[in-house]
Amino acid sequence: QVQLVESGGGLVKPGGSLRLSCAASGFTFRDYYMTWIRQAPGKGLEWVSYISGGSISIYYADSVKGRFTISRDNAKNSLYLEMNSLRAEDTAVYYCARSVLGDPAMDYWGQGTLVTVSS
Amino acid sequence: SVLTQPPSVSAAPGQKVTISCSGSSSNVGKNYVSWYQHLPGTAPKLLIYENNKRPSGIPDRFSGSKSGTSATLGITGLQTGDEADYYCGAWDGSQSGLFVFGTGTKVTVL
Secondary structure: OOEEEEEOOEEEOOOOOEEEEEEEEOOOHHHOOEEEEEEOOOOOEEEEEEEOOOOOOEEEOOOOOOOEEEEEEOOOOEEEEEEOOOOHHHOEEEEEEEEOOOOOOEEEEOOOEEEEEOO | OOEEOOOEEEEOOOOOEEEEEEOOOOOOOOOOEEEEEEOOOOOOEEEEEOOOEOOOOOOOOEEEEEEOOEEEEEEOOOOHHHOEEEEEEEEEOOOOOEEEEEOOEEEEEO
16 A cells, blocks of 8 residues: 655754655655645645656745755655755645646645754 | 635534635636645545546545636535545646645534
């Protein structure tokens, strides 16, 4: 069965960096677009970034552009999110998700990892 | 968020609720809409994709439709387990590669 497991969250100071990972299993990882989504405390879902199977197409939300970098290693069935220059407003649960073939809708999600940016 | 949903809807068990998702010509108007159910502390679940298709395992109590720049999620035969937050989502063509979620709707089963 499809499984997505995020890791790497934690407490970081403003201006700091963190790298999130998402381990995928149960499907042919290289065939699917993958997405990072976040939810700040008490807020709704916010799309963060999206990467194609071969890493050719990459997109970012304006709120993270220039600070976050999405990448993947298809040999390791892993998705990553490198987060730099972190701000308090980046505090959120970060989810990785698989996209439906041919559509940006997200059909499988991980349980999420909490990132807290605070001094 | 550029997709507007009502903050909350409620109904008794067995009844029907509908949730609206209002967007614009750059998102809902020309791209597929998807719907997600999110219970606190759990992974969000895809309910509807490509406006009205249900993934395997999603009961037909959940339905989706779209007309112009608005989309609707319907839930019939409401159950206590349906109490959750619901979000619509769509690709937004006004920017270079941006997916937008709706503001979210809390469904309460009375």
